[in-house]
Amino acid sequence: MSLTLDEARARAALLSEVSYDLALDVTATEDFRSRVTVRFRTSGGSTFLELHRALSLHVTIDGEVVTPAYDGRRIPLDGLTAGRHEVVVDARLRYVTDGEGLHTFTDPVDGERYVGAYLGLDITQRLFACFDQLDLKAPITLSVAADPAWTVLSNGHELATTPPIPCDLFTVVAGPYHSVRWEHRGVPMGWHARRSLAAELDRDAGELRRVTEACFDHYAVIFDEPFPFDSYDQVFVPELNWGAMENPGCVTFNESMLPRGRVTDDDRRHRAMVIAHEMSHMWFANLVTPVWWEDAWLNESFAEYMGFEVAETAAGFTGARVSFEAAFKPGAYRADLRRSTHPVAPAAEDVPDVDAGTNNFDSISYGKGNAVLRQLVTWMGERDFLAGVNEHLNRHRFANATLEDLLSALDAASPRDVRGWAGVWLRRSGHDTIRVTRRGDVPVLTRDGVRPHRFTVAAYTASLEPVGSRLVDLAGEPLELPEWAGLAVVPNAYGETFARLELDPFSRAAVSDGLAGLPDPLVRAVLWTAALDLSLLARQLPGEPSPTLITAALDRTRHDVRRGVLPPALDVIAAACAIDGEPDEQRAVALAGGLAWSTSDTAMLRRRLAGEGLPLDPRLRWAVVHRLAELGDLDEKEIEAERRRDGTATGELGAATALAARPTAEAKSAAWAEMTGDPDISVRRFRALADGLWSLSQRDLVAPYLTAYVEAAPSLARRGSAFAAAVGRSFPALPLTAAELEPVRAALRGDLPAVLRRFWEDELDDRP
Incomplete structure (x- = not known):
């Protein structure tokens, strides 16, 4: 209903x-x-x-x-x-x-209750x-x-x-919260966290306040409309399904953004991006709201664009654009190739009910939408873009508005044909490919597609020494670059547009041989996205200086290995992640994350668990525990000791994953029974058990559960959209044969909850 x-x-x-x-x-x-x-x-x-x-x-x-x-x-x-x-x-x-x-x-640390x-x-x-x-x-x-x-x-x-x-952005949170409060520009502000996380909040309070004020001050400059609400609280709440939620004046954040133990630069950068993202929603979503869910992108694309830009330029977190190019944009390209892709701005009739709207909160509305808006700003200029945005906000304050309303404001602010641009960029699904070919030694850029592009193209020697760069426009006609004859070239070097890259053999060979030594991390991010395969990972990951790019490359590789896109060559991945003697702690942490899921060296993992080498924060420790359990080298008693050692809600989930990961029929049976038999199981615990249930190295053991999963999933998914998403994300994380996937295809021909259907179709489309 x-x-x-x-x-x-x-x-x-x-x-x-x-x-x-x-x-x-x-x-x-x-x-x-x-x-x-x-x-x-x-x-x-x-x-x-x-x-x-x-x-x-x-x-x-x-x-x-x-x-x-x-x-x-x-x-x-x-x-x-x-x-x-x-x-x-x-x-x-x-x-x-x-x-x-x-x-x-209820917090297992102190028994306190929160709602x-x-x-x-x-x-x-x-x-x-x-x-x-x-x-x-x-x-x-x-x-x-x-x-x-x-x-x-x-x-x-x-x-x-x-x-x-x-009303969907109303919230109330209550419990014995620990709070840090202050006032800025006449607005009462606060950060809040569970009492048992008081030390973590106090540890990060100075930075959280600084980032909040920097974002607030930046928006005060670029937006004509003042901050629309009478206070601004930000709350780390337990078991939030989203990363954060933009409730007016009271933003809720997932507690993963207040980590126990080590806080990496990537943690801090990501948190700053989310703070900027959610604050921008006070204008785009809360002050001016879409009429219907086809314009959810107006909220999320805008906030995602602002989140990364403001974190980079105003909050002082250099590398935010690098993280978007490497960790978020690849998922948007993948999503745009699936049958579930849709225009960034679909027609209202293409979102016939709220269930359909739920499925549009995806990598198209977030990742692609962000990239498309960055291309719009590059194409029309930031001054005209913000002039149009401000007219839109002023005209529709505390009301509802549509894409047509925004286009009217942008068109009035710009001499360019914004409506024509929107027709090919916002109203059409899919994306273009930018190719590098050669006419003799002269690089030539061509476009496969229908969209105008404005981006930076950079030139390099064969050893990837920078030679020069310039901003170019590319449409239907090929673009020759005679001044860079004999050089390697990288189109879209700074990620200004949304298009796949296909390099010529000369440029591709230069990247394969020297990617990690290229000095600009943003260009490296673009190239890791364009060229990643197992060979590139093995050759270049050990020398990659950026922890952000290491983590992104490993996450993409894990996704592709699990779905059979790459061979399950875990030994190759583990070798690329060797951390012995690594002097840079940030790099060591990123490499250790990949090592923890790829290595089969139980003796080494045992030594890490005992305290040798890089100190393990709770996240890394539970990753090591998971892998040891998966390899059959950690028994139930030892996992229980780890759970007691941790003593937190995160530890409860880590133990659930490890117990489910053990390579025994009894462990799999117990995990499956809890996943399907407990009507009150939380989303997070369901996901934790599923993470342990499926293992690349346990195909024979988990094979009986493939059919059981397909049969049970529709009923489980009818508990609600969040649970349906959890069930969909718990699809067997294994390379599967066509015969093994046939029950999924058969189920898709029947009646399934919309959210589950979307996840299963995406899973099939991501597999070779």
């Missing part, structure tokens, strides 16, 4: 002046009370509120008690007269453990009765009955009534 586009349009035409007065009582531990007063004006007729599976329900309409024909998802409001109405819905609802609704979590409303598409109805759609933005007033010792945070400062916001 996902909301359809037609239903949303009809309801939006009927209603106006919506507001919510919400009272929550979270003092009980089994379920919670949700009482909401919904006020609205209507032109008359019938509509409905959404409310998901209330345990009890009491409804009044304009003061009169009614007994609606509630079906577990919708409360009918029939025969409404024209004018203002007030509906009160008093319900008891279940807490959740899957991150979709009012999530409850948090993790909302999103079709999820606000799991917290209170509402008109659960984007274009019925409304002010929300909140009161919360909770333990008086708890901190309670929401979208408004001290629970003040919000401006009109989309």
Whole structure:
């Protein structure tokens, strides 16, 4: 019963002046009370509120008690007269453990309890009765009955009534949080984390504050509209399914961004990018909101572009663009080749319901959308781009807007044909290929595709010594580069456009021989993306100076090995990851991450676990434990000792993975029984067990579970979109034969939940 586009349009035409007065009582531990007063004006007729599976329900309409024909998802409001109405819905609802609704979590470190409303598409109805759609933005007033010792945070400062916001971006978090608070430019700000993470928050508080203020100050310069909300809290919350969520004035972050132990430069850079990303949403998503989910890219592409750019240029994290080129853009290219690809900006009718919208929060809307916006800025110039953006924000503040609205503003700000550009870049799926050929010794650039490109092309000697670079435009006509005759050339050297590269043999040989010695890490990132294979990894990874590029190359290789795109040559990968004597700790950590999943040297892993060599932070330690268990060199008693040694929620998951990874029939049976038999299993625990269940070296042992997985997955996926995504991501991480994949193809010919279908189709498309 996902909301359809037609239903949303009809309801939006009927209603106006919506507001919510919400009272929550979270003092009980089994379920919670949700009482909401919904006020609205209507032109008359019938509509409905959404409310998901209330345990009890009491409804009044304009003061009169009614007994609606509630079906577990919708409360009918029939025969409404024209004018203002007030509906009160008093319900008891279940807490959740899957991150979709009012999530409850008990910290194993100290036994403290936390609750948090993790909302999103079709999820606000799991917290209170509402008109659960984007274009019925409304002010929300909140009161919360909770333990008086708890901190309670929401979208408004001290629970003040919000401006009109989309209800899917409402949040409330409560528990014994540890807080760091201050004020900046008159706005109360804070960072918050569980009490057991107080030391980690205090360790990073100075940097978190500096990055927050740097991003805030940058947006104050580039946006005409001031910061739209009365406070800005940022909260590390337990078991969030997303990396972060842009709730107005109260952003929630996955706790992985507050790591225990070592914090690498990549950790810090990624966190700064996410802080910048989510803050930009205060304007793009929260101040100005799409009308329907076909324009989700307006939120996510813009925020992803701003996240990397602002982290790089304003927050001081050099290398953010490198991380995007190496770690995010390759996934966007891969996604654009699948049957599930779609235009960055699809038509509204191509997103017929919210389930379809859920599937568009993908590498197209994020990675490709970011890259496409960077190309737009390169093509039209940053000054004109920001002028158009500001006109758009000013014109639609606290309202809803479409792609057409944005294009009107950009077209007015630029002498270029922005609508024509959007027609080929935003309205079409797929991407172009830029090829290097030779006319004699002269490099020639050609384009396979339909899009205009503006990018930097760089020239190098055969030993990859830089010779020069320049910005070029490439369209339908070949572009000769006679001044660089006899040289290797790299188109799109700084990643300004979104196109695959095909180098000529001379340039390709130079890259194969000398990639790691090329001085510019951004150009190296572009080339690692374009040229990665097992041979390049073996030759160049040991000399690659950037931990970011090492990790990205290893992650891509692991993906390809597991899906049979590359041979499972783990010994080759392990040899490339040797870290003995590595003086650079950051490089050593990146290489150790690859070594932990590829090596079969149990004696070496045992020595690492005992404290020899590079000190193991919790993430690396659990990776080593996982691999030792997978190789049959760590028994249940030793894994339990590691769990007790860790003592945290992360340790509980690490132990679950290690136990499931043991090469015994009993271990696999126990993992599968818990994955499929526990109706309250959390998303994170399900994924942890699946990570241990499938192993490249255990094909015979796990083969019986391939068919079982296909049979059980549809029912498991119907628990909700987050759980469906977890089930889809738990697809057997093994090279599989055509015969082994046939049950998946057969299931795809039947009725499957939309999210699961998307994951399975993508899995098939990623395999040779």
